[in-house]
Amino acid sequence: MAGNGRRPDASTPAGPGADTYVAMVARAEALIPKLRERASKTEDLRRLPPETERDLHDAGLFRIVQPKRVGGSELDYVALVDCADALGRADASAAWNFANLASHHWMLGMFDRHAQDAVWSKDADALIASSFIFAAGRATKVEGGYRLNGHWPFSSGVESCEWNMLASVVSSEDEAEGVEYRIFLLNKSDYKINDTWNATGLRGTGSNDVRVVDAFVAHRMTIAVGDLTGGPTPGSSVNPNALYALPVFSLFPYVLSGVGLGNAQACLDDYVEIARHRASTYNRTKVGDMQSTQIKIAEASAKIDAARLIMRTNCLEAMADARRGHVPNIAAKTRLRRDGAFSVNLCTDAVSLLFTASGARSLFTSGALQRQFRDAHAVNSHLAFNFDAAGTNYGRVALGLPSENLTL
The missing domain is CATH 2.40.110.10 (Butyryl-CoA Dehydrogenase, subunit A, domain 2)
Incomplete structure (x- = not known):
C-alpha cells in the first residue's frame, strides 16, 4: 500500500480505551472488501443497502463516540477520522453515512439528559x-x-x-x-x-x-x-x-474529512497496483517504468500523507486541550477550520492527479476510479471543505477583524 495509509502506533490514543480503539479501527478495515464489492449497488440504490447498515451496526461502528453509560465506546474524537479513512477505502458513500450518523451520538451526548433519554432509553442503536x-x-x-x-x-x-x-x-x-x-x-x-x-x-x-x-x-x-x-x-x-466538551463547529470538518482521506488512499492504492502490471497501449512500455508515473505516485502519496497528518494531529490536540479544560481561542478555532478544508483539498488534488494520469482507462464506468473521482469532488463540495470560506475567515481573524462564522 503506497503511503501505507496506517496510523503510526505512537499516535494511537492511549489510556484505558486503547484496546477498544484499535479493535474498532480493525473492524472498519475488515469491512473494506464487502463494502467495496457493494459500491455499485449502493450507487444504484442512492442510499446504503440494508446489509451495509447492518454490518456497521453489528461492528459497533455507529456507536464509537456514543457515551459509555448507554453502551457506546466513547472513543477519542480522532476515531471518526480513522474509521472513516478505513471505510472510505471501500466506498465513500458508506464512509460518509457512517461518519455523519456516528457523530450525532457524540453531539447528543452534549444535549440535556432529557433529550438523551428520549432517544437512547428507547433504542441506543437509533440513528x-x-x-x-x-x-x-x-x-x-x-x-x-x-x-x-x-x-x-x-x-x-x-x-x-x-x-x-x-x-x-x-x-x-x-x-x-x-x-x-x-x-x-x-x-x-x-x-x-x-x-x-x-x-x-x-x-x-x-x-x-x-x-x-x-x-x-x-x-x-x-x-x-x-x-x-x-x-x-x-x-x-x-x-x-472531555470528548463532550470539544468545540463542535470548530471541529466540524473532521467529522467527514476521513471520507476524503480514505477515498484518496484507495485511488492511490489502485493506481499503484495497476501501474505495476500495466503496459502502455501506445508503445507497450511498462507504465511502472515511466518516470512520470513514479513522480505522480510520489506527489499523490505526499498530499495524502500530509492530509492524514493534519487531520489526526488537530483531533488529537483538541482532545488534549479538552482534557486540561482549555477552550481554544477564536484564532485557534479558525485554524482548525482552515486545516480541515485544506487537508481535504489535498486529497481531492491527489485523486484528480491520478485520474488525469490514468488516461482513457479512467473513463470506464465499470472501474472504481471514476467513482473515486466523482466522490472526491462531491466531498470537496461540502461547505466545511470550501477553502475560500475557511481561508477568508482565518485571514480576517489573523488581521484582527471579527470572525464571520457565528458558530465558532
Missing part, C-alpha cells in the same frame, strides 16, 4: 440524521419550547433514521436580543422526507431534503450553538468525558 443549515429553518419561542418550520437539504442517511438534528435561526420580536442559532432534535414523525438525492458523487448517501411544518419542540430537546463552543455542555453532568 440520528442532521442538516446544519441554519438559514433553512425558522423557530419561534413559545411556552415550553419552540415552533419550528423549515425545509432542509442534504440530510444524509435520513431514510434510515428515527431522529433528526435540524439547525435553525430563532426569531425574536425584540431585535435587541440578536440572532440565536439553535439545534432542534425531532422524531421522524415530525418531519417529511422529500426524495431529491440524484447526484453525481456520494450517490449512495441518500442525502434527501426534510420539511417541517409548525412542529412543537420542547426546550429540553434543543441546544444552543453557544453551548457547543467548547467547555461544559448541558450534557456534561452525565457525560463528563
